[in-house]
Amino acid sequence: MACSAAAKILHNPLLISSSRSAEKSDSCCKILGPSSFLGSTSLSKKLVSVNKGVSRASRRSANVVAVSSDVVKEKKLKSNSAAPSLLITKEEGLVLYEDMILGRVFEDMCAQMYYRGKMFGFVHLYNGQEAVSTGFIKLLKKEDCVVSTYRDHVHALSKGVPAREVMSELFGKTTGCCRGQGGSMHMFSKEHNVLGGFAFIGEGIPVATGAAFTSKYKREVLKEDCDEVTLAFFGDGTCNNGQFFECLNMAALWKLPIVFVVENNLWAIGMSHLRATSDPQIWKKGPAFGMPGVHVDGMDVLKVREVANEAIARARRGEGPTLVECETYRFRGHSLADPDELRDPAEKAHYATRDPITALKKYILENNLASEAELKAIEKKIDEVVEDAVEFADESPVPARSQLLENVFADPRGFGIGPDGKYRCEDPKFTEGTAQV
Amino acid sequence: MLKILKQKAVSAPLLRAVVLSSRNYSVSAKQMNVREALNSALDEEMSADHKVFLMGEEVGEYQGAYKVTKGLLQKYGPERVVDTPITEAGFTGIGVGAAYYGLRPVVEFMTFNFAMQAIDHIINSAAKTNYMSSGNISVPIVFRGPNGAAAGVGAQHSQCYAAWYGAIPGLKVLAPYSSEDARGLLKAAIRDPDPVVFLENELLYGEYFPVSEEVLDAGFSIPIGKAKIEKEGKDVSIVAFSKMVGFSLKAAEILAKDGIDAEVINLRSIRPLDRSTINASVRRTNRLVTVEEGFPQHGVGAEICASIVEDSFGYLDAPVERIAGADVPMPYAANLERLALPQVEDIVRAAKRACYRSVPMSAAA
Numbered sequence: 001m002a003c004s005a006a007a008k009i010l011h012n013p014l015l016i017s018s019s020r021s022a023e024k025s026d027s028c029c030k031i032l033g034p035s036s037f038l039g040s041t042s043l044s045k046k047l048v049s050v051n052k053g054v055s056r057a058s059r060r061s062a063n064v065v066a067v068s069s070d071v072v073k074e075k076k077l078k079s080n081s082a083a084p085s086l087l088i089t090k091e092e093g094l095v096l097y098e099d100m101i102l103g104r105v106f107e108d109m110c111a112q113m114y115y116r117g118k119m120f121g122f123v124h125l126y127n128g129q130e131a132v133s134t135g136f137i138k139l140l141k142k143e144d145c146v147v148s149t150y151r152d153h154v155h156a157l158s159k160g161v162p163a164r165e166v167m168s169e170l171f172g173k174t175t176g177c178c179r180g181q182g183g184s185m186h187m188f189s190k191e192h193n194v195l196g197g198f199a200f201i202g203e204g205i206p207v208a209t210g211a212a213f214t215s216k217y218k219r220e221v222l223k224e225d226c227d228e229v230t231l232a233f234f235g236d237g238t239c240n241n242g243q244f245f246e247c248l249n250m251a252a253l254w255k256l257p258i259v260f261v262v263e264n265n266l267w268a269i270g271m272s273h274l275r276a277t278s279d280p281q282i283w284k285k286g287p288a289f290g291m292p293g294v295h296v297d298g299m300d301v302l303k304v305r306e307v308a309n310e311a312i313a314r315a316r317r318g319e320g321p322t323l324v325e326c327e328t329y330r331f332r333g334h335s336l337a338d339p340d341e342l343r344d345p346a347e348k349a350h351y352a353t354r355d356p357i358t359a360l361k362k363y364i365l366e367n368n369l370a371s372e373a374e375l376k377a378i379e380k381k382i383d384e385v386v387e388d389a390v391e392f393a394d395e396s397p398v399p400a401r402s403q404l405l406e407n408v409f410a411d412p413r414g415f416g417i418g419p420d421g422k423y424r425c426e427d428p429k430f431t432e433g434t435a436q437v
Numbered sequence: 438m439l440k441i442l443k444q445k446a447v448s449a450p451l452l453r454a455v456v457l458s459s460r461n462y463s464v465s466a467k468q469m470n471v472r473e474a475l476n477s478a479l480d481e482e483m484s485a486d487h488k489v490f491l492m493g494e495e496v497g498e499y500q501g502a503y504k505v506t507k508g509l510l511q512k513y514g515p516e517r518v519v520d521t522p523i524t525e526a527g528f529t530g531i532g533v534g535a536a537y538y539g540l541r542p543v544v545e546f547m548t549f550n551f552a553m554q555a556i557d558h559i560i561n562s563a564a565k566t567n568y569m570s571s572g573n574i575s576v577p578i579v580f581r582g583p584n585g586a587a588a589g590v591g592a593q594h595s596q597c598y599a600a601w602y603g604a605i606p607g608l609k610v611l612a613p614y615s616s617e618d619a620r621g622l623l624k625a626a627i628r629d630p631d632p633v634v635f636l637e638n639e640l641l642y643g644e645y646f647p648v649s650e651e652v653l654d655a656g657f658s659i660p661i662g663k664a665k666i667e668k669e670g671k672d673v674s675i676v677a678f679s680k681m682v683g684f685s686l687k688a689a690e691i692l693a694k695d696g697i698d699a700e701v702i703n704l705r706s707i708r709p710l711d712r713s714t715i716n717a718s719v720r721r722t723n724r725l726v727t728v729e730e731g732f733p734q735h736g737v738g739a740e741i742c743a744s745i746v747e748d749s750f751g752y753l754d755a756p757v758e759r760i761a762g763a764d765v766p767m768p769y770a771a772n773l774e775r776l777a778l779p780q781v782e783d784i785v786r787a788a789k790r791a792c793y794r795s796v797p798m799s800a801a802a
Contacts, residue, residue, distance in 0.1 A: 188570030206530020246527025410575035416662035416709025
């Protein structure tokens with residue numbers, strides 16, 4: 001059948017080898033060429049000439065291309081100038097470095113505070129995955145949305161929520177971004193468009209798809225000038241969940257401006273990705289639904305940034321969703337309560353050598369983008385920011401009793417009508433917690 | 438009157454049929470069925486606010502699985518009346534995400550039984566979010582669809598979810614009975630900034646009720662959280678919602694012939710529950726019968742009974758009579774289904790028991 005023939009041509013040259021190292025054969029990149037990133041016309045023209053009888057439907061799927069991160073390396077190697085072409089400027093480099101250091105130091109401080117009893121409940125730390133958050137979120141505008149999972153502290157920080165507010169929220173104080181009512185797993189910020197923080201895996205994906213739907217609706221129905229993009233972050237375990245597939249389908253069907261970012265850290269608590277998934281290559285699930293699926297080395301912030309740039313630009317242009325699988329690793333356990341006994345120490349040691357912050361630092365210094373002293377100054381500044389955040393959170397007050405009943409409804413009359421026939425919220429004693437509810 | 442007729446003729450073709458068949462019970466009372474009431478409410482709210490959009494299975498080209506959204510696709514286009522694939526969890530979450538980011542979705546479930554596939558989104562990402570985000574993110578969404586038993590549709594299509602959703606803080610749960618309820622409550626729900634679960638009833642869609650001019654006005658709405666006393670009485674209070682209100686009114690007619698003057702209360706709102714109206718009524722009549730279609734354990738009647746015992750214990754002259762559906766999954770056979778659901782005779786017998794008249798305990802099959 002014509003469709004399956006086209007699929008074969010597509011996937012063979014692009015098939016990623018099962019080894020998870022960054023070394024891939026150069027031969028596969030030569031077929032693609034530098035401009036065939038994410039389904040460009042050069043590749044599809046080649047396919048059309050080969051299969052003249054290809055129907056419309058399969059030509060549409062022929063545009064979907066799965067790409068390896070080697071294209072980035074290929075771009076660099078093909079540069080002809082005497083000086084190596086840099087992927088970032090000095091300013092960008094320092095912004096990325098600062099963001100990643102903030103994420104790392106903040107999460108380390110969270111661990112300390114947890115063991116001192118100032119933070120409680122479920123706390124899931126992001127150490128080791130900073131390249132994904134920084135690589136993607138630093139390309140967004142303020143109006144773009146980010147939806148995450150319970151591992152959301154660093155996504156909120158990268159998006160611009162002040163460290164003070166996140167730390168206070170974790171301490172359960174009233175100065176937190178959700179006034180202490182959400183906690184570690186539920187970071188919401190209307191100002192910075194962080195739409196959560198969800199405890200159930202897969203729950204954030206439809207919500208992100210809805211925010212993308214709103215962007216498209218604003219543009220097409222309300223005729224507003226809106227090209228906002230939504231990023232949905234989730235893990236490898238989530239990619240087996242039904243809601244993930246439902247949303248891949250609807251996002252591709254309606255061409256929504258969303259990027260699905262898989263933070264594949266190989267482990268879902270103690271369940272290895274390879275034990276849980278029939279086909280572990282998650283990027284392949286994109287083309288099955290009619291969108292590009294891309295695999296990228298998530299321990300290298302510059303590679304992530306390149307892929308992110310293209311995916312976000314695609315969404316802004318109205319070409320629809322992209323599925324990006326970032327190969328990454330979490331240095332700590334699933335949460336602070338996880339003894340982390342199932343992971344092989346050799347694996348942990350291997351990924352520790354690929355620490356994204358060390359890699360970026362090396363890149364910056366080797367390419368003379370900044371001096372060691374400037375980087376040290378950034379680290380010192382971040383240390384102070386995080387220490388200040390802890391002090392601020394420590395000194396902040398706990399929520400007042402009256403806060404218990406507040407914000408159940410946006411319209412407080414939702415508590416109904418009291419015995420005196422008036423709305424309960426009109427009773428002055430209502431939020432003191434002593435009124436009858 | 439003429440102005441309103443002209444408006445109706447322009448907006449939706451099916452309402453012309455109502456105009457032609459209107460009877461003159463009173464000078465200004467028209468007849469409108471619940472389906473038309475819901476359709477007109479959706480139509481008016483969508484034209485008043487462009488952020489309101491519909492989403493669900495078969496709401497567009499099929500004109501609505503129960504024809505409630507008839508004509509809306511033609512009027513508002515496919516971007517505002519969105520036909521979805523069969524993906525309850527996915528599209529409910531999409532509706533919630535759209536509400537987070539500024540739109541006002543109305544998500545239709547073909548029945549609330551299918552909403553169980555999406556219940557995580559209704560409760561965890563819609564109901565709890567305003568609280569978790571401490572007012573940062575509000576969720577102005579309406580989840581609507583038929584609830585409860587229909588006729589012979591079997592166990593998986595017949596459950597009543599009023600008690601489940603009524604337990605969740607952060608949700609508003611409405612259960613209209615008449616066309617006036619349907620119109621007023623749906624408009625209030627769409628305008629409300631909080632998540633609302635709107636429990637309709639499939640068997641009521643075709644029933645006609647008289648509607649006054651006030652109800653037909655585009656600005657009409659009913660306050661959420663207030664019950665309506667459908668019929669006043671002094672001997673026993675019968676509290677019901679949705680289809681059971683109709684049964685209770687019929688039971689009240691039968692009881693009147695036996696000298697029992699029953700007061701029938703239409704709850705309209707399951708959450709927030711109008712405890713003050715129920716308590717005030719029981720303090721007058723001293724006897725209470727609650728009627729619901731759903732399963733008896735942890736049902737709406739159980740909550741009302743507890744509320745009365747807490748607040749008006751001294752006023753009760755008899756134990757509270759709870760009528761609910763049978764404690765079994767809904768059977769298919771027609772006679773068994775009739776046995777599994779409350780009937781008018783059950784309400785009559787319970788009211789007589791509450792008034793200490795001796796009656797047989799069970800009905801004949």
